[in-house]
Amino acid sequence: LLEETPWVLATKSEAQQKQNLALLFDAVQMSKELKSSLEKLKNMQKENGAFVWFNGGPEDRYMTQYIITGIGHLQRLYKEEKSNAELNGIVKKAFLYLDRKIKEDYDALVRLKADLKKQQPSYLQVQYLYLRSFFTDQKVSGIAQKAHDYYRRQAQLHWTAQNKYMQGMTALALHRSADL
Numbered sequence: 001l002l003e004e005t006p007w008v009l010a011t012k013s014e015a016q017q018k019q020n021l022a023l024l025f026d027a028v029q030m031s032k033e034l035k036s037s038l039e040k041l042k043n044m045q046k047e048n049g050a051f052v053w054f055n056g057g058p059e060d061r062y063m064t065q066y067i068i069t070g071i072g073h074l075q076r077l078y079k080e081e082k083s084n085a086e087l088n089g090i091v092k093k094a095f096l097y098l099d100r101k102i103k104e105d106y107d108a109l110v111r112l113k114a115d116l117k118k119q120q121p122s123y124l125q126v127q128y129l130y131l132r133s134f135f136t137d138q139k140v141s142g143i144a145q146k147a148h149d150y151y152r153r154q155a156q157l158h159w160t161a162q163n164k165y166m167q168g169m170t171a172l173a174l175h176r177s178a179d180l
Contacts, residue, residue, distance in 0.1 A: 038086050041067070045090060049097030061101050065127045068094045072134025091135065099144035102128050106147030116150070120158040123166060125151045130169040133176035152177070 044051050050059030051067050071091060102125065109119060121129070129152060132140070140148045152174075159170040 038084075038090075041090060042086070045093060049093040049095070051094070059097075061098070061124060062127075064094055064097060065124065065131055068098070069127070069131040069134065072131055076134060091138065095135070095138055096141065098128060098131075099141040099148075102151065103144040103147045106150055119154055120161060121151050121155050121170075126155060126162065126166045126169050126173075129155055129173040133173040136176065 044055065046052065046059050048059065049064070050061070051064040052058065053060055053063055068091060071087065075087075105122075105125060109116060129148075132138075132148070155170045156174060159167055159174070162170060
């Protein structure tokens, strides 16, 4: 009976209003933090699309792949972030750099006359294939397509020879691209 009185009902309503207001402020705060984080990310990205470990540092392929993989994970969790134009611009720019790097890897093998049938992908190449599996809508640049296809085939052939972590990344990458 006491719960049905107007002042108890008003208290419940007021508490709900405060909770809704707190959620709104959280959303505003999160939006500000997202913009701030995107700005920091853009500042850490070099003109060629690579990322650095710290401001003023040299470009780093591992860090670039690590950051783009993280973005892929987040976009998989929060699907609405795929429509974020700023974030998509960062990703596209990084892929230009990463595609050049995978092509350089392949070109080095050809230049050194390595036995291409025996080559196993390194950690960086497996990580590249794994991060690419998050972005199936991002086309591999034309100059890197041959290298990408080569490392994907090599991953299919040699994935069991890798350590467990790389086996897992390879299996996920191949599964997502329907190659397993």
